[in-house]
Amino acid sequence: MNDDGYDLILVGTGFASIFFLKKYLEKKPKAKVLVLERGRLYSHANRLQDVIDKKDTASQTWRSKRSEIINPNSEKDWVFEPNFGGGSNCWTGCTPRFLESDFKLKTNYGIAVDWPVSYEELEPYYCMAEEIMAISGPADTPFKKSKKYPLPPHELSNLDILLKKKYGDLYISQPSARASSAIGNRAKCCSSSVCQLCPVNSKFTIENTLKYIVEKEQITIQYEAQVTHLELKGDLAGAVHYNSGNKSFKARGEVVALGANAIFNAHILLGSGDSNPFTGKGLTEQVGKYVWLYFDGLDNLGGSSVITANGYMMYDGDHRKERAACLIENHNRPFIRSEFGKWRQLAKLKFVYEDLPQDTNAVTLSEDKNKPLVDYHHHSPYVEKAIARLEKDVEKYFSFLPIERVEIDDRVQRSEAHILGTTRMSHDATTGVIDKHLIHHQYRNLFVLGGGSFPTISPANPTLTLSALSLLAADQSFS
Amino acid sequence: MTRRKFVILILSLLVFTLVSGWFIFSDFNKAVKNMVLKDTGKLKLKPGIIDRFVEEAKKDNKWGQFNTNMKLFIMAHYYLDSKVFSLPYRSKYLQKRNLIVGNFLLSTDFFQKKMDLNREIEYIALNHPYKNPCSNPFSSIFYPA
């Protein structure tokens, strides 16, 4: 242990930080750790009460009108939850793995870059992350798995069953952290469809499953402690500076791990004088578009969760040489069609496209040293090309169904709630910020965790992958 | 500008002001009631349940989810839509109308009783996922595989 400080200073209490901490403590059970969390502990019980009491704005702290950042782009939202547990409080719990090819876009399709870590290397950590979150999922998946999912799959709707029959393993019950049967402190998911705050505490959250970790004796957790910068000297990160109340503090750790999300990790690094040319650059997220299918005579019924299935028909293949992969989600909220006799003869599908990082989309410093400037301009032509043929693709993959009409939203979603790519991982400092163990290429005691590490982003939801990467980083970096 | 063009401009402005003023001061809840009445006309509803829904939705500020512009958009479509004329973005309007009428039907036992047209539809409670969780009537709880 460091005499005047901590073995580890961990910033943030979301997936990236707490999965890292879990594995780190398995390796170093006696380590003394300081956890700095900018927000408060706003419990699930209190959030629920506030919703019932109509204090909606208090409970929906993840919503997009943000005071923590400067966002000049009125078309784009950045959503995150700056309190204990981070995005686990408000996430939907969709947890598909990435496909093997997502790690090898350059090799397979000549596009962007390969990751410095492969699917095979990450696979055992995917299993661990799935075990921790008690993922519900099917036996057959488009990605290789060495272990079964811990919980059985969610039931498909009758529409899903038709699609499954047609597309086999390319259409599966969505792997998710919404429990298909009660487990631990979590109830069985019952399709209430308001996962941003689950009324029955079914989806995995840091609070309902991993809070015990920060309650261990050797952990000091400080709430309302906003890290501003680190002292970077030579090849090490020194003191961590933070504000709490109106006061400034600093603490020392042998190891420092940033898990503040891809916007704030980059901001902290830039504010600390990190001169890696890639820090902050390549801010990316998926692009989503809703499509409504109006059926003639087919009622859309059944299914045991809010998003019942994922379709991989438009995901992998040679088309990725020129346009983005797309993952399809079947949304199963209690929507209706206000037409007599056709009340439930419709479906709502979301088409989620990967994007390629562009250096012009970046997190930078602003005049207010506590707020990052999120300078995002537009998604890439790679996505535009894919979206341009959405109508054709819907026709190609869904026209075997009895469809009366199709409605495609005229706009893309303002956010997919996935903030990625500002501290990309790479083999060396000439092409990225961190290595495959999420350690900064220059400051060798500094981990930069989370989705900022993704060199390319895949159309799949990122959180399972970023949690698995945290487990890998802690497992392979400490003995 | 010619005198003729000037008169047309003034008249258009006047019509626009009158129409938008009428929408602003007319009651959104009334439009909601009319939409529900019209779309559920062929269903056997227990008397008074639409009024009860409209009243409870108002008390609960259910339509607070729509800002003033959206309310005007919905009302403009509702009052001006006809077989021969419709405003732009009609499908957006229909999505909102689905949501409003859906909220009413989800507050009744219609879907839970599997859309049975032979029985009288009862009001249960204002559709609220936190006050009545697990009540998605299309889920596998009601339609097991």
Ligand SMILES: Cc1cc2nc3c(=O)[nH]c(=O)nc-3n(C[C@H](O)[C@H](O)[C@H](O)COP(=O)(O)OP(=O)(O)OC[C@H]3O[C@@H](n4cnc5c(N)ncnc54)[C@H](O)[C@@H]3O)c2cc1C
């Ligand atoms: C509405 C919504 C739905 C989502 N659904 C899904 C989904 O279904 N599937 C999926 O894969 N992903 C989903 N996501 C994304 C998911 O939440 C994120 O990928 C995930 O939370 C990222 O984890 P993280 O630990 O890197 O960051 P976060 O969860 O954002 O945690 C960051 C933590 O750092 C703290 N922090 C920030 N700045 C500082 C600072 N300066 N000092 C100290 N502490 C700081 C924050 O308070 C927070 O505790 C969703 C997100 C939202 C908002």
Ligand code: SF4
């Ligand atoms: S679908 Fe409903 S029960 Fe399931 S996780 Fe979401 S809110 Fe909870």
